[in-house]
Amino acid sequence: MSDDHLTPASWTALTTLTGKDPAEALGDMLEEQLEPDGVGVFEMEDGSGLWEVGAYFAEAPDETALAVLAAAFGAKPFVISELPPTDWVAHVRRELQPVEAGRFFVYGSHDADRVPEGRVALLIEAAMAFGTGHHGTTQGCLLAFEELIGQGINPARIADIGAGTAVLAMAAARVFPDAHVIASDIDEVAVEVALANLRVNGMEGAVDCVEAAGFAHPSLTDGPFDLIFANILKGPLIELAPDMATATAPGGRIILSGLLNPQGDEVVAAYEAEGLTLVRRGELGDWTTLTLRRPEA
Missing domain, CATH: 3.30.70 (Alpha-Beta Plaits)
Structure with missing residues (x-):
């Protein structure tokens, strides 16, 4: 030990x-x-x-x-x-296996020899691994993102709200290197971890990392965004629905998770009340991921 x-x-x-x-x-x-x-x-x-x-x-x-x-x-x-x-690090290394979601491969340094060629590989150290892709919600978001990529989206501005270790923001920045990508979290430590993850992936400067509650930061009010991720919890997702709708560009998409399957309907209702349309609902084990779209102006 x-x-x-x-x-x-x-x-x-x-x-x-x-x-x-x-x-x-x-x-x-x-x-x-x-x-x-x-x-x-x-x-x-x-x-x-x-x-x-x-x-x-x-x-x-x-x-x-x-x-x-x-x-x-x-x-x-x-x-x-x-x-x-x-x-805890030894525990994580024993319990967490690499996660594959479409083109994305999330792994720890102890699994560096298992990275397949041609994948978008995202390295998360074991000491920072909780909630970074080894959970059905993050994996569900990556799968929903993969589907949008296949549909030909080309977002210029992307936000990851409640980003944690910023796996989703990093995935977006790797696929769309010319996009402006912002990752925010209410926790100062999470922002520091996100910056560390960017460094170990050779992505310094690819994502702006800010400390903010919801959209309460100048970088996040200077929208709108073509794509927003929010992998948090039901309560905050519902509370953020009005701000999320305002921050989404016409024709833009939102990918939401952090939801147990029975909670999906309530979150969908909150966002439909703000004028967004559900375009995809995916379940992975006990967890639901929602993709919504704001209509064109």
């Missing part, structure tokens, strides 16, 4: 409750009273209406304090788990 990538033992405390506001209030109170290393508040993607609140600790948390907080907010009792030391 590599000491360089070995994370020490840690603890998690997880609970669920109904309602976004109570969940966020519980998350705030956890941060204020117990000072964990991190707190996450997420809507559960199973249609239950429940929200999950999780906290992460370097040392065993105060179980009594957690029980009091759960009771105060009407949440289920916290489930506390100790996580053993883990070499």
